[in-house]
Amino acid sequence: MSVQAYALGMIETLGLPALVAAADAAAKAADVRVVAYEGVDAGIVTVYVIGDVSSVQAAVDAGADAARRVGRLLHSHVIARPDEHVPKMIRQLAALSMNAEDATVKSKAAAKKGERDRPAQAQQKETGGEQEP
Numbered sequence: 001m002s003v004q005a006y007a008l009g010m011i012e013t014l015g016l017p018a019l020v021a022a023a024d025a026a027a028k029a030a031d032v033r034v035v036a037y038e039g040v041d042a043g044i045v046t047v048y049v050i051g052d053v054s055s056v057q058a059a060v061d062a063g064a065d066a067a068r069r070v071g072r073l074l075h076s077h078v079i080a081r082p083d084e085h086v087p088k089m090i091r092q093l094a095a096l097s098m099n100a101e102d103a104t105v106k107s108k109a110a111a112k113k114g115e116r117d118r119p120a121q122a123q124q125k126e127t128g129g130e131q132e133p
Contacts, residue, residue: 004081004082004083004084004086004087005081006050006051006052006056006081007050007051007052007053007055007056007057007078007079007080007081007082008048008049008050008056008078008079008082008086008087009026009032009048009049009050009051009056009057009059009060009063009076009077009078009079010046010047010048010049010060010075010076010077010078010079011023011026011046011047011049011060011063011064011067011073011075011076012044012045012046012073012074012075012076013044013045013046013047013067013071013072013073013074014043014044014045014071014072014074015043015045015071015072016043016045017070017071018066018067018070018071018072018073019037019045019046019047019067021063021066021067021069021070021071022047022063022064022066022067022070022073023037023047023049023063024066025059025062025063025065025066026047026049026059026060026062026063026066027049027059028062029058029059029061029062029063030051030054030055030056030058030059030062031051031052031055032049032050032051032055032056032059033049033050033051034047034048034049035048035049035050036048036090038090044074047063048090049063053078053080053081056078057078060076060077060078061076063076064076
């Protein structure tokens with residue numbers, strides 16, 4: 001099992017205003033990406049941030065303070081270098097990582113296609129755009 005090269009921070013609040021304040025404060029406090037939020041039931045919502053460990057810790061601390069001021073903070077936590085299966089538990093993070101994997105696969109396929117097409121393009125330039133039968 002491999003681990004991710006980033007840290008995952010979570011801030012769980014009761015109510016959307018506290019969540020928005022937490023996400024805003026977290027994004028402004030450190031070099032992190034706010035990647036997803038998830039609502040479960042009865043107004044409980046969680047925002048997820050990623051970045052390097054120290055930045056995520058600073059962001060989660062700032063976000064938790066903001067959530068306390070605006071509404072109700074339920075929990076906050078930072079996981080340094082989560083296992084690859086952890087983001088798959090979170091729908092939006094799983095979609096984000098799958099999109100990144102798809103983009104990598106597509107770019108590799110495009111690069112291979114470009115290598116295959118290069119000789120044909122060179123031949124077209126030499127013959128003035130006409131292909132030989």
